Amino acid sequence: MKLSNYGEFPADIPVIAEDELFLYPFMISPLFLSDENNIDAATLAMEDSSLVIVCPTKPGEEGKRDFSSLYSAGVVGSIMRKVALPDGRVKVLFQGLARAQMLYEVQASPLIAKVDVLEATNISSLKIDAILEIVREKVRTLAGVSNYFPPDLLRTIEENHDHNRIIDLICSTVKLKKEQAYKLFVEIDTEKRFLLLIDYLIEEIEANKLQKEIRSKVHTHIEKVNKEYFLKEQLKQIQKELGTDTARDEEIEEYRKKLEAKKDKMSEDSYKEVSKQIDRFSRMHPDSSDASMTQTYLDWTLDIPFGEFAKKALKIKDVEDQLDKDHFSLEKPKKRIIEYFAVKELLELRGASSDSAGAILCFSGPPGVGKTSLANSIAVALKRPLVRIALGGLEDVNELRGHRRTYVGAMPGRITQGLIDAKKMNPVVVLDEIDKVSRSQRGDPTAALLEILDPEQNKEFRDYYLNFDIDLSKVIFIATANDLARIPAPLRDRMEFISISSYTPQEKLEIATRYLIPQELKKHGLKKSEVNISKPALKEIIHSYTREAGVRNLRRRLADISRKVALEMLQDSNINRVSVTVKNLKKFFDKSVFEIEKTTKIPVVGVVNGLAWTAVGGDILKIESIKIKGKGNLQLTGSLGEVMKESARIALSVVKTLIDDKKLKINLEKIPLTFKEKEDKIVIDASEIYKRYDLHIHVPDGATPKDGPSAGIALVSAIASILSDQKVRSEIAMTGEVSLSGDVLAIGGLKEKLIAAHKAAITKVLIPAKNYERDLEDIPQEVRDSLEIVGVSRIEEVLKEILIKEES
Incomplete structure (x- = not known):
C-alpha cells in the first residue's frame, strides 16, 4: 500500500492521539483506543476509507486530546483492521506510510487537522554515505554492549540504502526519551538527522558500557560472596567435626575489645576478674554448660556502665522548683529534701567528696501521700535515670546481692541490674516498701540493705554474681515505707526518716x-x-x-x-x-463510703471517742463499755492486740484507784444490795461498784485488728463513765496513754489523729501535754482552727473535761 493511492497533500485527516507508543512509517502496530475522540477518529477514517495521522502527546499532557496537547508531527497511515473489545476499548491495526505534520486544526471532535507530508532533503550525498558508515559502526558498538539489536535487524541496517528508513529503524530500537525521539522524527534534513542520531548513540553506548561494568562488578561480587559463604559453611562443618569454630574466636575478640574500652573506668579487681573469665571462656568447649554460663556472665558484666555518669551539675534551685511544680503542701518534707541536696551541692562546689554527705532518705507515711512521686521529682530535677526496686515481699537475699554462678539460672542482683538498665552509675534508686522485706530460710535481705544503704560501706558493694566490688557511692538511694516499726533497728539507724502524713x-x-x-x-x-x-x-x-x-x-x-x-x-x-x-x-457513683462517721451531740454513758493511727491515716475509735452484775471480771472484745489489752487492765486499775481515793464520785444508791444488807441497813463502800459488776469493753469493727499504746485515757474514761453512771461528752475525742499512777503519756501519729477528728466534726480534742508542747506546730492550720486542742498531764484533768456531772 502506497501513500500515492490516497490523493494529494495537504489534506484534512482525522487525528489519533497516542500517549505511550512513538510510531515510525515502516511500522505495522496494534493500537488500543479507549477514549471517544480516538475511537471516533478511527471510525471516521474507516468509513471514508481515508488516512489517519497518529501523533504522540507532549510530556505531561497524556490523556488530553486537544490540538495544543499534541506534537505537531506524526505518522500518517491507514487502518487495516478495527475490532471492538469486551472491555469497551477498540483495537485497530495501523500501518504507517510516511512522516507528516499537522498544519492547523480543522475540527475539534473528532480531531481533524490539515496535514502535509514531511519530505526529506539531502538524500543522496557522499557526505551522508560517509556519515551512514559512522552510524553503522556506532550501532555495531552499541550492539556489543547491549541487547538492543538482534542479528536480523543488524543485517537489515547494514544492507539497506534508504537513509531515513535506517534512522527510523535505529530510533525504534534504541530507548530514546520522547523529546529526543520527536526531535529526530521531525527533522527533514537527513544529514542533521544522522548527526543527531550519532550523538544519541554515543550517549547510549557510554550509558550501556557503564551499566555493563556495574553489572559485571555486582556479578563478580555476588559470585565472591557466594563463594565465600559456601567455603565458610564448609569450614564450619569441618571445624564442627574438629571441635573448633572461628565465629567463637570473633566473639571472644569482641569481648576483649569491650573490656579494653572499659579498662580505664574499671577497678583493677573487676578488670582482672572479667579478663580471667574471658580467658576461661576461650579455653572451654563451646557446647559445654560452663561455656554458656560464662558467656552469660560476660554479657551481663560488660553491660555495666563503668565510669558513665549523668553530667548535669547539682542545683538545689532545680530540685526546689520541680518539687513545688509536682507537689502541693508537704512543706516540711520538701524543706528537708532541699537541705539534703544543699549539703551535696556545697561539697561539690568546694571540691570535697559528697559520697557520704548525710544519711539515706526514707519517706514514711500512709499509702497514696506521694512518697514515690517525690523520688520521681528528684530524678527529673537532677536529670538522672530513675530505678525503682520494689522490695515488698522480698525474702531472698540473693535478689539484692546476686546469685553465685554455681547455681543454674544465676543472675546479678537487682541493684546491679538497675545500674545496667539506667546505663549510668549515678541514678536515683527508689527502694519501695522497705518495711515489707521478709526474712526466710534464704537469708535476711535487710542485712544486705545495711551495706547498700551505708555511705561508708557501699563504695565497695560486692555482688556475688559479679565476684567483684561495685561503687554505689554516687547512687542516690531513697527508701519508702508505710510502717517504721516493721523496719529492723540496725536498718533504721542507716536512714533518716521524712514523715509524709495525711492530707487534710x-x-x-x-x-x-x-x-x-x-x-x-x-x-x-x-x-x-x-x-x-x-x-x-x-x-x-x-x-x-x-x-x-x-x-x-x-x-x-x-x-x-x-x-x-x-x-x-x-x-x-x-x-x-x-x-x-x-x-x-x-x-456517677454507686454508693458512698463515709470515711469517718461524724459524732452525735447526744452524751452517752460508757461510750468514748478515741483517736487511732492506722496504715491509711487517722480514724475515730469508739470505745464502748457496759457493766453486768458479777464479781469484778474484765472482758475485752474487738480484735484487740496485747498492748491494748494491757492498756485496758491498767485503765481498770487506775479507775479503781480513783474510786478508792474518792477522786471519782460513785452514786452509792445505784449499787445493788443483797436482801440481808437491806435488812441490816449496812452502809457499803464505793469500792463495791467494781467488785459487784463485771465490765465488758468492746471496740467496734471487730474484724479489724487494733493495737497500740495510745488508747489509755480513752479506756479510763469509758470505765469511769460506766462505773460512775456519768455521761460522756460526745463532741470530745482523746488520745494518750496512761500510767498506773495516772500520768498521761505522750503518743505518736498526732497529725493523722487530729485530721481524723477534724473530718468527724469533733469540736474538742484532749492530747498529752508533752505532745501539745512539741508537736502542735506540725498540725495544719486548718485543723488547728477547727478544733479546741487541750493538753492534759493527769487523768483527773481528762475526767474533768469528759464527764458530765449530774446536777444535784
Whole structure:
C-alpha cells in the first residue's frame, strides 16, 4: 500500500492521539483506543476509507486530546483492521506510510487537522554515505554492549540504502526519551538527522558500557560472596567435626575489645576478674554448660556502665522548683529534701567528696501521700535515670546481692541490674516498701540493705554474681515505707526518716484541682472545657467517697467520672459539656463510703471517742463499755492486740484507784444490795461498784485488728463513765496513754489523729501535754482552727473535761 493511492497533500485527516507508543512509517502496530475522540477518529477514517495521522502527546499532557496537547508531527497511515473489545476499548491495526505534520486544526471532535507530508532533503550525498558508515559502526558498538539489536535487524541496517528508513529503524530500537525521539522524527534534513542520531548513540553506548561494568562488578561480587559463604559453611562443618569454630574466636575478640574500652573506668579487681573469665571462656568447649554460663556472665558484666555518669551539675534551685511544680503542701518534707541536696551541692562546689554527705532518705507515711512521686521529682530535677526496686515481699537475699554462678539460672542482683538498665552509675534508686522485706530460710535481705544503704560501706558493694566490688557511692538511694516499726533497728539507724502524713480535706481539694483533674481528663481524652466538677461536688467526693490518707482513691473516683463522661459524650453527640454537681453525684457513683462517721451531740454513758493511727491515716475509735452484775471480771472484745489489752487492765486499775481515793464520785444508791444488807441497813463502800459488776469493753469493727499504746485515757474514761453512771461528752475525742499512777503519756501519729477528728466534726480534742508542747506546730492550720486542742498531764484533768456531772 502506497501513500500515492490516497490523493494529494495537504489534506484534512482525522487525528489519533497516542500517549505511550512513538510510531515510525515502516511500522505495522496494534493500537488500543479507549477514549471517544480516538475511537471516533478511527471510525471516521474507516468509513471514508481515508488516512489517519497518529501523533504522540507532549510530556505531561497524556490523556488530553486537544490540538495544543499534541506534537505537531506524526505518522500518517491507514487502518487495516478495527475490532471492538469486551472491555469497551477498540483495537485497530495501523500501518504507517510516511512522516507528516499537522498544519492547523480543522475540527475539534473528532480531531481533524490539515496535514502535509514531511519530505526529506539531502538524500543522496557522499557526505551522508560517509556519515551512514559512522552510524553503522556506532550501532555495531552499541550492539556489543547491549541487547538492543538482534542479528536480523543488524543485517537489515547494514544492507539497506534508504537513509531515513535506517534512522527510523535505529530510533525504534534504541530507548530514546520522547523529546529526543520527536526531535529526530521531525527533522527533514537527513544529514542533521544522522548527526543527531550519532550523538544519541554515543550517549547510549557510554550509558550501556557503564551499566555493563556495574553489572559485571555486582556479578563478580555476588559470585565472591557466594563463594565465600559456601567455603565458610564448609569450614564450619569441618571445624564442627574438629571441635573448633572461628565465629567463637570473633566473639571472644569482641569481648576483649569491650573490656579494653572499659579498662580505664574499671577497678583493677573487676578488670582482672572479667579478663580471667574471658580467658576461661576461650579455653572451654563451646557446647559445654560452663561455656554458656560464662558467656552469660560476660554479657551481663560488660553491660555495666563503668565510669558513665549523668553530667548535669547539682542545683538545689532545680530540685526546689520541680518539687513545688509536682507537689502541693508537704512543706516540711520538701524543706528537708532541699537541705539534703544543699549539703551535696556545697561539697561539690568546694571540691570535697559528697559520697557520704548525710544519711539515706526514707519517706514514711500512709499509702497514696506521694512518697514515690517525690523520688520521681528528684530524678527529673537532677536529670538522672530513675530505678525503682520494689522490695515488698522480698525474702531472698540473693535478689539484692546476686546469685553465685554455681547455681543454674544465676543472675546479678537487682541493684546491679538497675545500674545496667539506667546505663549510668549515678541514678536515683527508689527502694519501695522497705518495711515489707521478709526474712526466710534464704537469708535476711535487710542485712544486705545495711551495706547498700551505708555511705561508708557501699563504695565497695560486692555482688556475688559479679565476684567483684561495685561503687554505689554516687547512687542516690531513697527508701519508702508505710510502717517504721516493721523496719529492723540496725536498718533504721542507716536512714533518716521524712514523715509524709495525711492530707487534710482542703489539701486534697487543692491537689485534685491543680493536678488530679487535669491529669485524668488528659488520660481519658477529654478537654477541660468538656467537664466541670463543682467545688461542693469535689468536697463531697473527698468526704464521702474516699477512705484514705493520701489521694490514690480520690484519683480513682475522678477516673470513674471521666470514663462515664466519655461514654456519655460518645452515646449522645449533642452533649458538649458535662457538669458534676452534688445533686447528680449519685449518677456517677454507686454508693458512698463515709470515711469517718461524724459524732452525735447526744452524751452517752460508757461510750468514748478515741483517736487511732492506722496504715491509711487517722480514724475515730469508739470505745464502748457496759457493766453486768458479777464479781469484778474484765472482758475485752474487738480484735484487740496485747498492748491494748494491757492498756485496758491498767485503765481498770487506775479507775479503781480513783474510786478508792474518792477522786471519782460513785452514786452509792445505784449499787445493788443483797436482801440481808437491806435488812441490816449496812452502809457499803464505793469500792463495791467494781467488785459487784463485771465490765465488758468492746471496740467496734471487730474484724479489724487494733493495737497500740495510745488508747489509755480513752479506756479510763469509758470505765469511769460506766462505773460512775456519768455521761460522756460526745463532741470530745482523746488520745494518750496512761500510767498506773495516772500520768498521761505522750503518743505518736498526732497529725493523722487530729485530721481524723477534724473530718468527724469533733469540736474538742484532749492530747498529752508533752505532745501539745512539741508537736502542735506540725498540725495544719486548718485543723488547728477547727478544733479546741487541750493538753492534759493527769487523768483527773481528762475526767474533768469528759464527764458530765449530774446536777444535784
